[in-house]
Amino acid sequence: MRTLLVVAAGVVALFLTIAQFGTAGWTKPPILAQQHGFRGTGMDQIQTRREAEEIKAANLPPTPADPVEAGTDKAGAVYQNVKVLQDVSVEEFNRLMTSMTEWVSPEQGCTYCHNTENMADDSLYQKKVARRMLQMVQHINTAWKEKHVGEAGVTCYTCHRGQPVPQHVWFDNPGPTYKTGFKPRNNGQNLASPSVGLSSLPYNTLETFLAKKDTDQNLIRVNATTALPESKGKPIQDAEKTYGLMIHMSESLGVNCTYCHNTRAISNWSQSTPQRTLAWHGIRMVRDLNGDYITPLTATFPANRLGPTGDAPKINCATCHNGQSKPMAGAHVVEPYPELAKVTETGEAPKAPDTQPAEPAPAPQ
Numbered sequence: 001m002r003t004l005l006v007v008a009a010g011v012v013a014l015f016l017t018i019a020q021f022g023t024a025g026w027t028k029p030p031i032l033a034q035q036h037g038f039r040g041t042g043m044d045q046i047q048t049r050r051e052a053e054e055i056k057a058a059n060l061p062p063t064p065a066d067p068v069e070a071g072t073d074k075a076g077a078v079y080q081n082v083k084v085l086q087d088v089s090v091e092e093f094n095r096l097m098t099s100m101t102e103w104v105s106p107e108q109g110c111t112y113c114h115n116t117e118n119m120a121d122d123s124l125y126q127k128k129v130a131r132r133m134l135q136m137v138q139h140i141n142t143a144w145k146e147k148h149v150g151e152a153g154v155t156c157y158t159c160h161r162g163q164p165v166p167q168h169v170w171f172d173n174p175g176p177t178y179k180t181g182f183k184p185r186n187n188g189q190n191l192a193s194p195s196v197g198l199s200s201l202p203y204n205t206l207e208t209f210l211a212k213k214d215t216d217q218n219l220i221r222v223n224a225t226t227a228l229p230e231s232k233g234k235p236i237q238d239a240e241k242t243y244g245l246m247i248h249m250s251e252s253l254g255v256n257c258t259y260c261h262n263t264r265a266i267s268n269w270s271q272s273t274p275q276r277t278l279a280w281h282g283i284r285m286v287r288d289l290n291g292d293y294i295t296p297l298t299a300t301f302p303a304n305r306l307g308p309t310g311d312a313p314k315i316n317c318a319t320c321h322n323g324q325s326k327p328m329a330g331a332h333v334v335e336p337y338p339e340l341a342k343v344t345e346t347g348e349a350p351k352a353p354d355t356q357p358a359e360p361a362p363a364p365q
């Protein structure tokens with residue numbers, strides 16, 4: 001009997017060993033570890049070499065189009081229906097149209113946005129959306145230059161990557177709809193949702209934290225600010241929502257919590273990395289983009305592009321970052337396209353964020 005058990009255990013162990021190599025999720029060495037904080041704090045980023053190569057290969061910036069003569073005629077004077085790029089020379093305008101096609105609709109070509117019988121016609125929704133996207137890109141590269149995107153900047157390619165619909169968009173997630181019978185009370189959680197790394201955390205965290213501009217500045221903060229409780233504090237459910245967002249941020253950037261936090265004092269700003277401050281502004285930028293640019297386009301999008309509650313496809317950290325802490329590995333993608341790095345519109349003045357993001361609250365000790 002005993003020998004039988006030993007043999008059975010041996011067989012099971014053998015199968016488990018083989019299964020470990022063949023099934024997903026098993027990490028094959030060599031491991032790349034990068035120290036990110038002070039010695040002894042364990043603030044390391046850990047990847048396998050293969051993972052690092054795959055991520056790098058998936059985030060190569062496209063070659064910019066060849067430069068053109070400066071030109072004197074402005075697009076606003078030559079063409080009939082130019083509202084954003086009026087001040088750009090005709091040569092640069094056409095170069096940008098070619099690049100936009102390569103970035104957004106390489107397969108469909110100009111016809112994705114244009115009725116080629118009349119290029120000035122605005123009947124396709126894609127052109128109306130694209131015009132707003134031009135303004136959004138100029139806004140990101142100017143209003144958010146110092147606080148987030150820096151010299152690197154963004155182009156249409158940062159999000160679109162040769163696809164009309166970026167790979168990473170999200171919708172309001174109302175959870176399962178039960179037409180009849182018992183409605184189990186799930187408290188908005190316990191469903192493996194991709195937005196929280198397939199964990200059982202609340203599945204609609206992006207709607208809570210990233211959809212609106214006028215979100216309470218301290219909504220994400222859950223730690224007590226005094227050593228002993230003085231008031232009732234936030235419920236554990238709020239901490240779960242914060243955790244869900246943090247998982248989204250970590251996965252989008254391909255990093256772990258210690259890229260931003262010293263986990264012995266998560267909330268403490270003086271022990272956090274400078275990247276945490278950039279992330280703080282990133283959160284406000286995403287709210288700004290969704291609130292001012294994407295949500296107002298809801299009526300412009302056709303119904304088949306909208307989410308289950310009729311909302312527009314929105315932006316999150318992964319839309320630009322796509323698994324990297326610096327999108328396109330930090331390449332200065334906007335440099336060859338100066339018209340996207342300034343506000344060219346001459347008509348209505350661009351809207352700056354209503355409230356300038358203040359410095360993060362001082363560390364609660």
Ligand code: HEC
Nearest residue numbers: 079080081082083084085097098101110113119120130131
């Ligand atoms: C992703 C959408 C998109 C694609 C693809 C695109 N365009 Fe455009 N195009 C626009 C938008 C938006 C405007 C208006 C810009 C503005 O208002 O400042 C425009 C305007 C124009 C105009 C000015 C028309 C007028 O008289 O007002 C021309 C010409 C033009 N595009 C040519 C092209 C060509 C050629 C291609 C293909 C190589 C192309 N576009 C691909 C979105 C696009």
Ligand code: HEC
Nearest residue numbers: 100126129130133134137155156159164165169305313314
């Ligand atoms: C910060 C990310 C981001 C950037 C940068 C960006 N877009 Fe978009 N774009 C989106 C999102 C999100 C959508 C909504 C996806 C959908 O349509 O389902 C979208 C949708 C579109 C659509 C409609 C596609 C469709 O068929 O529904 C067009 C056209 C478009 N963008 C053009 C552009 C152009 C041109 C630029 C550069 C001037 C640009 N975008 C830059 C995020 C971005």
Ligand code: HEC
Nearest residue numbers: 220221222223246247250256257259260266267276279280
């Ligand atoms: C890219 C940077 C970044 C990463 C990665 C990150 N965080 Fe955060 N975290 C922040 C920022 C920024 C805030 C403050 C947000 C605010 O105040 O709006 C924050 C806040 C928090 C808070 C609330 C602190 C308080 O004062 O109440 C907790 C808890 C937290 N993070 C946990 C985590 C965990 C756990 C992980 C890993 C799964 C993680 N974070 C990964 C940037 C990050």
Ligand code: HEC
Nearest residue numbers: 149150152153249275278279282283316317320325326330
């Ligand atoms: C519109 C595109 C876009 C969106 C959306 C976006 N970022 Fe960024 N992010 C960038 C760019 C561009 C940089 C600058 C890279 C550089 O300086 O080379 C950057 C840099 C960062 C950095 C600094 C990385 C480093 O190693 O120095 C952090 C942290 C960061 N972003 C966090 C976030 C978080 C968290 C979100 C979502 C709440 C977010 N970002 C959303 C474009 C974006």
